[in-house]
Amino acid sequence: MRGRIKLLGFAFLISSAALIVRLFFWQIIKSQELANWARLQQTSGRQLQAPRGNILASDGGFLAATTQGWLVYASKSDVVSDAKTLANKLAPFFVDDPSLLLAEVARVQDLLSENGSVWIPLKHRVEDETKSTIEAMNLAGIGFEPEDLRSYPEASIAAQVLGFVGKDDEGLDKGYFGVEGYYDLELSGKEGFLQRESDARGIPILSGTSREISAVGGVDLLTHLDKTIQLIAEKKLTDGIEKYGAKSGWVVVMNPKTGAIVAMAAWPSYDPAEYWTFGNDYFKNPVISDSFEPGSIFKPLVMASALDAGAVEPDTKCDICGGPAKIDKYSIETWNKEYRPDSTMTDVIVHSDNVGMVFVGNRLGADRLYDYLSKFGIGQMTGIDLQGEANPGIREKGTWNIVDLATASFGQGIAVTPIQMIRAIGVIANDGVIMEPQVVDKIALDGWQSDIKPLAGERVISKKAADEITAMMVLAASEGEAKWTAIGGFGVAGKTGTAQIPVKGHYDEDKTIGSFVGFAPANDPKFVMLVSLTEPQSSPWASETAAPLWFSIANELFVYLGIQPKS
Structure with a gap:
């Protein structure tokens, strides 16, 4: 009996010792950890x-x-009304559209x-x-x-x-x-x-x-956005879309000397404060994300390249301009089926002669054209500080055939984004130097401010070549197919472009993108602007849609910027 009592006493001592050790462990060694854990249970963050x-x-x-x-x-413990009653009282203040009220009541x-x-x-x-x-x-x-x-x-x-x-x-x-x-x-x-x-x-x-x-x-x-110019661009673009029955369109205005984007408008648009009421297609900016075949507004880039390379001079005669150009199994014609034998290079730009541009492309050659287009930024991201920029790319050097060279020379079979296109034309307006397009000018915080300076541009073509192609573009704006809509006295250098839209492997003659790109005044450009309209119904030709819209906007810019006519 005594042995059993001793055994029980010994077991009790062991248990007590274990309990004391355990209590010591939790209360002394782990006390801070337990306190922290308790505080965590009593806090919310x-x-x-x-x-x-x-x-x-x-x-x-x-x-x-x-x-x-x-x-x-809602603090659930303090709510006294039932869920349905409370939802009916609150939901009307959560929606603006009465047709959404029932759904909002159900949600709440x-x-x-x-x-x-x-x-x-x-x-x-x-x-x-x-x-x-x-x-x-x-x-x-x-x-x-x-x-x-x-x-x-x-x-x-x-x-x-x-x-x-x-x-x-x-x-x-x-x-x-x-x-x-x-x-x-x-x-x-x-x-x-x-x-x-x-x-x-x-x-x-x-x-x-x-x-x-x-x-x-x-x-x-x-x-850099100028609200006045932005409002002009958006209002004129909306009016132009309605007037010409276009599916969509864009206007970009840039300072060619700095790359500053002073206006960028696209239609259709949306309200960013209520973005959820619009479809995803409205959110992307077509100026930086959409690619298109530029058509004849691309011709100044090809001609400028040939002038800079010494492949042609402004008065070089085109010896194939008397009729359609035969390239492989294809026949390339002028846009109006009119031919001018012995046209000069200036004539080719003024009259937007596709055959003449094939002549220029052949003089320059595919590899040299590729190199120049790359320097103009074609096939490369512009680096503009907007999310969503795309790059359609360009056929690799050494893979161009004679048809690729011919069609690229007049702006078909090659794709660009609008921002790539205006930057490239900006090279001509900036004496041959390329600039990176830029939206944000300064960053500020609590009185501190820092300028975002434009990157030093690289020379693409010589000033001589830039001056020569500018002179051609001035004549194209005043004597070309859009001369009826031009504004005299301001020295506008510009070019129209009508490009057919490729549909399932072929071009649809009824679907075009009409564009006009130009800068002014030509001798000291204050702005370069690109205007494009997609699938205009009133006329397929840029000279009758995009060009008058461009000059309508430019006329207001001349007044706003204080640009005086020479005569």
């Missing part, structure tokens, strides 16, 4: 998104701004009916007026938290240039497309963190302790 930087026009006016909005939430009711949720976000980005109206209803359990609201004060102006702000996979703001997408990191700033003591239900205790790491706001971006 969330990220604090930094105020997004603003995007401004060249005059300092806001194009995209961050203002204060409100998150409407579903959120309020979720099991296990104690804090329910109901609606993001509510404005002050709506918040005040809901507050006046004194709905128990409904509260508000401040949050950033992205607004676009000029509505749809420069929408494809700006892009928009949506949400990423974690529900945080993220820029998509255009400036918002390209500079998203800089605009976003650095997020902070808020940690607050909470009760067992996870609801923050107002009198509890809290710790906050402040967010750092994003930078402001000052762009």
Whole structure:
């Protein structure tokens, strides 16, 4: 019996010792870890998104701004109304379109009916007026938290240039497309963190302790966009689309000496403040993402290359211009079936002679043409600071056959983006030096400001060659097929281009893209501009659609920029 008692006593001592050791382990060795764990169970935290930087026009006016909005939430433990009643009261303030009201009521009711949720976000980005109206209803359990609201004060102006702000996979703001997408990191700033003591239900205790790491706001971006020129371009483009029955179109205005984009308009457009109401096709900027065969606006690049290489002179005679050019099994004709034997190179540009350009291409050769086009930036990304730029590429050097050379010489069988095209013509306007197109001019934050200086351009052609092709383009604008719409006295250097659209391996004569590209004044260019209209119904010819639209815009630019006519 005594042995059994001793055994039990020994077991008790062992158990007590083990318990003491265990208590020592948890209360002494692990005490800090347990305290930290307990605090974690009593706190809740969330990220604090930094105020997004603003995007401004060249005059300092806001194009995209961050203002204060409100998150409407429900504290489930304090709600006294049933989910259906509360949803019917709130939903009308969450939608603008009455046809969406029933769906919104159902959405809010579903959120309020979720099991296990104690804090329910109901609606993001509510404005002050709506918040005040809901507050006046004194709905128990409904509260508000401040949050950033992205607004676009000029509505749809420069929408494809700006892009928009949506949400990423974690529900945080993220820029998509255009400036918002390209500079998203800089605009976003650095997020902070808020940690607050909470009760067992996870609801923050107002009198509890809290710790906050402040967010750092994003930078402001000052762009080269001139609001006046942008408005002119958008208004004229919209009018031109309607007048000529075009499917779509674009206008780009650039300073050829710096590469600064002062206006970029595309139609159709959208409102970035309500981007979710538009389809994805509206978001991409066709000026940087769409490729097209340029047609005759490409001819100045080929001619400039031949002039620079010494393959031709302005007065060189074309010895094949008396009729269609026979290339392999194909016959290449002029656009109007008219032929001018012994045309000079100047005549070829003025009259937009396809046969004459075949002559120029043969003089230059495929490999040299490829090298020059590469220097003009054809087949290469321009590096413009907008998200979404595409590059259609160019056939590799050494793989061109005689048909490829012939068609490329007059702008068919080769694809470019509008931004590649205007940059290339800008080379001619800038005395033969290429510049990188640029939208943002300055970055600013808390009084600090830094210029984004244009990259030093490389010489593509000599100033002599640039002057020679400019003189040809001045005559093309004043004496070519679009002479009826030209404005005298300003020295416009320009070129029309009508390109058939390839459809399933062949060209459709009824589907064209009409373009006019030019710069002015020719002796000291203040702007270079490209205007294109896709599938105009009133006429397939650029001389009757894109050209008059170009001169209509240019006429207003002359007045706005204070450019005086010579005579």
